Amino acid sequence: MMLAEKSGHMARCALVALALARQDGSVQSPAQENLFLTRWLATQLKQRRFPRDVAPDIEWMLKQCRHLGVRAKLASKLDYLWRSCTGELSGVRLENGYYPTLSSKRLTGDFVPLSGTL
Secondary structure, three states, X not given: OOHHHHHHHHHHHHHHHHHHHHHOOOOOOHHHHHHHHHHHHHHHHHHOOOOHXXXXXXXXXXXXXXXXXXXXXXXXXXXXXXXXXXXXXXXXXXXXXXXXXXXHHHHXXXXXXXXXXX
């Protein structure tokens, strides 16, 4: 499995977990969404549930969550990551310069998370 497929799988798992949390009512606001995704990502990293190759992506997303809080819009980033890895980029909105950088790096296999920048 290539790095893009591994990262896409991780992003999809996070989105499914978030959808299930919304469905059962434990996530009802953007603040709860941020907290849920921060905890979910931290658990995945700690328990090493995804390949080592994906760890830098998870660490970068955790930094974004912890530094920016709700403004990190992590669900949007996870959705974009999943779509970029599966080739389903039509209709994805660009914002804050994050997506073009991620897109060009992720799709060529040269993605390195940008520590602390958005």
